[in-house]
Amino acid sequence: MELFYDILKQLIRVPSVVGAEHPFFMFVKRELEEIGVEVEYFDGVLVGKGKKPESGYISAHSDRHGLICTGANEFQYAAFIAKNRADLTGNSNSEQMLKNFTKRFVDEKVQAYEPWSGTYLGLGRIKEASLCQRRNNIIFTVEGFDYLMPGTPIAFMDKLEFKDKLISAQLDNVLSVALIIYLYHKGYEGTSFFTASEEAGKSWRFLLEWFRRFDISTDELLVLDTSPYETLEDMSNIDVVLRNRDVNAVFKSPLKQKIKKIAIENGIKYHYKDAYLKNKMARDINLQNKSIGTTELGRLIAATKGTLQGTTLQIPTIEYHTVNETASIKSVESVITILKKLYINGSGV
Secondary structure (H helix, E strand, O other), X not given: OHHHHHHHHHHHOXXXXXXXXXXXXXXXXXXXXXXXXXXXXXXXXXXXXXOOHHHOEEEEEXXXXXXXXXXXXXXXXXXXXXXXXXXXXXOOXXXXXXXXXXXXXXXXXXXXXXXXXXXXXXXXXXXXXXXXXXXXXXXXXXXXXXXXXXXXXXXXXXXXXXXXXXXXXXXXXXXXXXXXXXXXXXXXXXEEEEEOOHHHOOHHHHHHHHXXXXXXXXXXXXXXXXXXXXXXXXXXXXXXXXXXXXXXXXXXXXXXXXXXXXXXXXXXXXEEHHHXXXXXHHHOHHHOOOOOOOOHHHXXXXXXXXXXXXEEEEXXXXXXXXXXXXXXXXXXXXXXXXXXXXXXXXXXX
């Protein structure tokens, strides 16, 4: 696993704020080309192609949460500013959780960077974060950034931490990007997608455009991501998270059964997140209006009326959408086992 964590450590240090992912894409491009993977760059999606591109289709979004300078000494949450908004309506689980996180941002170190080159522009510290009802966004006071121009992205300073068989960082969704690069190192020869602006609800459109561009369809698109839980206890008996559906669509893919079979054969603990959320809502009257979640894949399936299909494979985490997002090493190893069995030393897809 040393190679995997070397990849992850490097990726975490490269900023990739929603809407300003280009420097991160260039880093991933170099990493893939160094090991002989062909890379194509389209609007909103970086595509890796192994020697057998039809042998698999794996996707992971590349953007992470951060800030954008929107005026003189004014900073807003990048995913929620008007130019980035797509399908954000205020009722998704992630949006509701984010608006409760304002206190967690205080005293966090952040770095400004040039959105095209990735050039480091300076270091600051968040002094205050509050929800503005008029703009429906989180507004930040940042110490040390009074010289920045509007449009400058600001990323959280981050590094990978190991403790008690857990890893912590802003894992969503750099963890999945690292998994895909690692899989290529281990012999994966299929296609991969690294999408932009998932946190602003846009990434599925970039992915859809690629499939339509080349008139390609599949029912075995695998989307990797993290999945939020409230406490370590909540995820203590889960290694990987599967789904039957999200709020937008039912997932009908042969991959779903293949992953379940691999999990059972290898003693990997799993559950279905949609069923888990429905059970929670049934037990707690205060949760009855909550959503079972929105995913990139569900939007894609709905938009194509099922001509594109697939499933999700997620790593359970706590401290979602913070620099302290935490996952178990066992979960990471379980996903690697499943990916290897699916695409390298197993029966394939």
